[in-house]
Amino acid sequence: MFALGIEGSANKVGVGIVGEDGTILANPRHTYITPPGQGFLPRQTAIHHQEHILDLVQQAIKEAGIAPSELCCIAFTKGPGMGAPLVSCAVVARMLSQLWGIPLVGVNHCVGHIEMGRVVTGAQDPVVLYVSGGNTQVIAYSDRRYRIFGETIDMAIGNCLDRFARILHLSNDPSPGYNIEQMAKGGSKFIELPYVVKGMDVSFSGILSFIEAAAHDLLAKEEATREDLCYSLQETLFAMLVEITERAMAHCNTSDVLIVGGVGCNLRLQEMMQIMIMVGERGGKLYHIDERYCIDNGAMIAWPGMLAFKQGQVTPLEESTCTQRYRTDDVLVTWRD
Amino acid sequence: MAALTVEKPQLAGNHVAKDAQPATQPLPFQLSGRIEYASARDAEMIRNTLAVDPELRPDQVKRELQVQGSALVMHFQATDARTLRAAVGTFCDLLGLATRTLEMFGPSATSVVAMDTAVAQPTGS
Numbered sequence: 001m002f003a004l005g006i007e008g009s010a011n012k013v014g015v016g017i018v019g020e021d022g023t024i025l026a027n028p029r030h031t032y033i034t035p036p037g038q039g040f041l042p043r044q045t046a047i048h049h050q051e052h053i054l055d056l057v058q059q060a061i062k063e064a065g066i067a068p069s070e071l072c073c074i075a076f077t078k079g080p081g082m083g084a085p086l087v088s089c090a091v092v093a094r095m096l097s098q099l100w101g102i103p104l105v106g107v108n109h110c111v112g113h114i115e116m117g118r119v120v121t122g123a124q125d126p127v128v129l130y131v132s133g134g135n136t137q138v139i140a141y142s143d144r145r146y147r148i149f150g151e152t153i154d155m156a157i158g159n160c161l162d163r164f165a166r167i168l169h170l171s172n173d174p175s176p177g178y179n180i181e182q183m184a185k186g187g188s189k190f191i192e193l194p195y196v197v198k199g200m201d202v203s204f205s206g207i208l209s210f211i212e213a214a215a216h217d218l219l220a221k222e223e224a225t226r227e228d229l230c231y232s233l234q235e236t237l238f239a240m241l242v243e244i245t246e247r248a249m250a251h252c253n254t255s256d257v258l259i260v261g262g263v264g265c266n267l268r269l270q271e272m273m274q275i276m277i278m279v280g281e282r283g284g285k286l287y288h289i290d291e292r293y294c295i296d297n298g299a300m301i302a303w304p305g306m307l308a309f310k311q312g313q314v315t316p317l318e319e320s321t322c323t324q325r326y327r328t329d330d331v332l333v334t335w336r337d
Numbered sequence: 338m339a340a341l342t343v344e345k346p347q348l349a350g351n352h353v354a355k356d357a358q359p360a361t362q363p364l365p366f367q368l369s370g371r372i373e374y375a376s377a378r379d380a381e382m383i384r385n386t387l388a389v390d391p392e393l394r395p396d397q398v399k400r401e402l403q404v405q406g407s408a409l410v411m412h413f414q415a416t417d418a419r420t421l422r423a424a425v426g427t428f429c430d431l432l433g434l435a436t437r438t439l440e441m442f443g444p445s446a447t448s449v450v451a452m453d454t455a456v457a458q459p460t461g462s
Contacts, residue, residue: 095438
């Protein structure tokens, strides 16, 4: 029994096939990369997904070496994400569900990241730091919900990094965040930036405005390099994340941390989190995954789809709508105790 | 075979009186289309897939989808040409995607009859 999952809530479109035990048989993906200085817009992103999704379905089935008759369900991202790209993927999921006579399972994108991280790393009950272009949340599981302990009160961390990359005109290939990470390695001078932690929450928009203004000034006067700015931004943002993660660990009495989401494959973030865990001497472990599973992919939707399906949860066709806003804690996690 | 017809109202007054529109807005801009599939079942799958998502602005655009024989029949009504074009454009992208899914993964690789489009130009534009 296998599940096929379709993800396309942002600029990546992916199709994954997983087995009943979480084995990933295939997970091809295609990324919509915009020119330097430009972000991705809903309509163009939807058109990109529409162009690539069917080839990805075919590729996934071929790589997995299975027949559609061996699938038990088609999982799709119900939300959160950009409306038009989400609907494009849902349309293909609905057609496949009818053509192959198997049910749909709507999956919450954030829960997809968490379950993907758990199955790939084997982490049992960690505090989860979910950091991506659209989301920034510190999450812990309790009583059948993934509860949000802290989150951004404005923009997501990945959005902040992406937009700074646009200001510096860095390439979006393979991703703006990756290019900031590489550039930050060459930074030596730390520029002090605002540090905005409000209780368990964080705020990034003020930092972005500050560094945008400072960047033009410092670069013009040659008082800092682009590398210094990338380095300073990363250090400041990641320190904020480490702080609220540590506080959530103390709240939950948990010593393990799992980092998921696209920003989660940043090695400097992983390193800073590792230092916090070591210094705290809680005997915990940092669980992290590489870009294959951190960045949006089809398997991260297929797997929670499989988990929900095994609990008897399916989504009737007429209820298979998408929703741009869909909070992590809206989902009843039926597959955990 | 696909056929599209567009109707444009000849009531110039409608534009002028836009501000004074009642709660239920008139939807004078219309488009009808008919797409023939290989079977009624194919047309039904497409209809079922596309009928799930409601129009984003139901007060400005009304969409009807029906299966007649082995054809999908669509009918759009909108307050103005721009809204009509946006709704129909988005819909047709998804219609194309659903149809290509059918072609690629459906019972027969060529389940869709070749499309032949006929657009009736609105009068007086």
